Amino acid sequence: MTPEPFDIAILGGGFGGTITALVLHRLGFRVIVIDRGVHPRFAIGESSTPIADLVLRDLAIRYDLPRLLPLVKYGTWKAAYPDVTCGLKRGFSYYEQPQGERFAPREDHANELLVAASHDNARSDTHWFRADVDAFLAREVTDAGIPYLDRTEVTIGATGPWLLMARRIGEMRPITAQFLIDGTGDAGVLKGYLGLRDQAERLKTHSRALFAHFAGVKRWGPLIEERGANVTDHPFPTDDAAQHMVLPRGWMWQLRFDTDVTSLGFMLDTRHDPLDTSLSPSEEWEEWLRRFPSIADQLAGAALVDPPGGLRRTGRIQRWIDRAAGPDWALLPHSAGFIDPLNSTGIAHTLCGIEKLALAFERSFGKPALADEMATYAEAVSREIELIDELISGCFDAMPHFPAFVTWSMVYFAVVTSYEHGRSMGEIPPGTPFLGADSEARWSMVRGARQKLMDRLSRIEDKASESSARSEADAWLSEHVCQAIAPYNIAGLCNPQVKNMYRYTAADKG
Ligand SMILES: Cc1cc2nc3c(=O)[nH]c(=O)nc-3n(C[C@H](O)[C@H](O)[C@H](O)COP(=O)(O)OP(=O)(O)OC[C@H]3O[C@@H](n4cnc5c(N)ncnc54)[C@H](O)[C@@H]3O)c2cc1C
Structure with a gap:
């Protein structure tokens, strides 16, 4: 032929x-x-x-x-x-989930981070x-x-x-x-x-996945409001976002579609929680829900709808x-x-x-x-x-210390928002490497900030440390990281006055 x-x-x-x-x-x-x-x-x-x-x-x-x-x-x-x-994605939400405890809202939002990515629903991003x-x-x-x-x-x-x-x-x-x-x-x-x-x-990133689509997942916003959270401070309804539940050694994504379906997945640090095939994927799923009761509250009554074979589970996912x-x-x-x-x-x-x-x-x-x-x-x-690895692995390293996680996230958002604004203003031409990964100046900023993160994490290793010493170390990290990202901070990041509630980071898509 x-x-x-x-x-x-x-x-x-x-x-x-x-x-x-x-x-x-x-x-x-x-x-x-x-x-x-x-x-x-x-x-x-x-x-x-x-x-x-x-x-x-x-x-x-x-x-x-x-x-x-x-x-x-x-x-x-x-x-x-x-x-x-599709689903409505107004931005990125993050919540600290301590193991064995329910999420306890704080007046100062110190265990939350919300970063808006669009001005309103009509111009919003989407979940596909x-x-x-x-x-x-x-x-x-x-x-x-x-x-x-x-x-x-x-x-x-x-x-x-x-x-x-x-x-x-x-x-x-x-x-x-x-x-x-x-x-x-x-x-x-x-x-x-x-x-x-x-x-x-x-x-540097070492993670594995456990995920599926579910129907009937309760919205997080009303659940935490019942527990006393002041959600009127939120720049957008927290569930209309890529919602991240930040665990001590991993995280869960929650993406809601306009149907009753929500995509949920745990990403787990394989250095701390290696794949254990003696547990079936659903046994492992139940185990994670037992450890994080607020997430279990959300899933009470929810049903897995896809993929047809049930939960998907991977080994280390990096390639x-x-x-x-x-x-x-x-x-x-x-x-x-x-x-x-x-x-x-x-x-x-x-x-x-x-x-x-x-x-x-x-x-x-x-x-x-x-x-x-x-x-x-x-x-x-x-x-x-x-570059993605550098940014993401920093998040994993910081996960056990939520304030450090928030500070390191400022580096990520500085990199993406400056690239986004540059593109939308025509200053970064099409074809420029994603996130400006070819720019030595960007790399040097990210590497410098990463060094500070690692210094901070090695200074105060665990929760047993004095809380005043932890706060001092967090303030030290924040000061250095905010200085480092200053040339890229066109979105008002690193602003203690907004108490982790960032409203105005979006460029206009026209
Ligand atoms: C767990 C997980 C979660 C993710 N979440 C996000 C997220 O929230 N946001 C985001 O931006 N990105 C996310 N990603 C990344 C995202 O999945 C990829 O960027 C995206 O899927 C790339 O699309 P693609 O079409 O290039 O490849 P794929 O979606 O991987 O599609 C590959 C296609 O190739 C076909 N194929 C496979 N083998 C063969 C073969 N031998 N011959 C012919 N065809 C073949 C498959 O049928 C499939 O249609 C995630 C990735 C993973 C693993």
């Missing part, structure tokens, strides 16, 4: 693979998408951010994809696509119900006339050009492509074929592939590596990767310069993964 020739073959039909296909099709390339699964299907990675929305907006405008534009804001999404489920969103995008691909093969297993036969044997429901279809993009995420098809190495041992691209292949960011869902960097990272690839292809596809472009892409993705 004569192989069907394509310019670019994309493995993986998640939102990463399909948006890449739509963009490259607009650039005039012959593209094919191949996925081994079938939509709609359960997928994780659901909480978008202002940067994700800005980059998606820029992609939709630059590549004339007007049907993607409504997805960048909650208001336009609901108006244009009421059947594609991936079963619907990915199915919608796959339909956009086929409606654009791009071949999309689902339920297809691929074998790579040769390189230069790539020869792919695509087996779909017993039928074999040979395909050739000049360039291959791997959007298969942790399945890592190209990693296996090219013998790429996972260098996760160099990463960092040693090379993200070659002259005729590239890994999308989620295939090149992953750190942890804390603070929702994944969707934005993937979209930034698509943007970089599209710009490189616009300039250099079919020219010798593409090899250099791909080397630059690989370097950028690698630095991005490293």
Whole structure:
């Protein structure tokens, strides 16, 4: 059988693979998408951010994809696509959950942190119900006339050009492509074929996941209000957010969709709580609820609804592939590596990767310069993964000391809001590495602040220390970190007067 020739073959039909296909099709390339699964299907990675929305907006405008534009804001999404489920995400909420105790609200909000990411519901970010969103995008691909093969297993036969044997429901279809993009995420098809190495041992984050979708999860805001919390100080309803329950050695995400479904997942530090396979995932889940009674209160009466096989559980989840691209292949960011869902960097990272690839292809596809472009892409993705690791691992280290966690979070928010504002003002051009990960000045700020965090954590190790000594150490850390982030603090972070309630960090998405 004569192989069907394509310019670019994309493995993986998640939102990463399909948006890449739509963009490259607009650039005039012959593209094919191949996925081994079938939509709609359960997928994780659901909480978008202002940067994700800005980059998606820029992609939709630059590549004339007007049907993607409504997805960048909650208001336009609901108006244009009421059947594609999403959730309202006004910002980020964090609550300290001491082991064995119920959350006890404080007048000074010292055990809470709320950071707004949008001004109102209409302009808000969203949680993507991936079963619907990915199915919608796959339909956009086929409606654009791009071949999309689902339920297809691929074998790579040769390189230069790539020869792919695509087996779909017993039928074999040979395909050739000049360039291959791997959007298969942790399945890592190209990693296996090219013998790429996972260098996760160099990463500082050590976490594993336990997660599912539930119906009937009680809202946290009313629960803590009953316990005396002053929720009128909150910059937005705390549940309309990426809600983080901060445990001493891990955290839980809570993402509410507009249906009765909530995505819940524990991320656990494997250095303290390694995977114990003698417990089933549901036994382990119950054990965590026993340890954190306020979370158990929220889940009383809730029922697991997805995925079909019940709770998903992983071992250590970090990946960092040693090379993200070659002259005729590239890994999308989620295939090149992953750190942890804390603070929702994944969707934005993937979209930034698509943007970089599209710009490189616009300039250099079919020219010798593409090899250099791909080397630059690989370097950028690698630095991005490293920076995310630095920011997230600092959070894990600080988790046992909530004030230190709050202070370190200021570093994270300074990095993201300064990048976001720079992009929205046109000062940071499209294609700039995610979070400015190529900037030595940023790295130096983050590393300096991290050193202070580690100094503080080693000064006062545990809760048994005198509380006055702990407060002194926290004040010392805060002073140094706030000084360090000052050049990036365009959002009023590090302000003791707002008592951990940040209202005005959002750039306007227009
Ligand atoms: C536990 C967890 C929680 C997360 N939470 C968040 C969050 O809240 N916010 C956020 O921004 N990011 C989050 N992420 C990251 C997010 O999941 C990724 O950024 C996102 O899924 C990347 O999308 P993608 O389409 O590139 O890859 P994926 O979503 O991984 O899609 C891969 C696709 O490849 C297909 N595939 C697999 N193997 C093959 C094969 N052999 N051949 C063909 N096709 C194949 C699969 O069927 C799938 O459709 C999270 C990640 C994890 C692991």
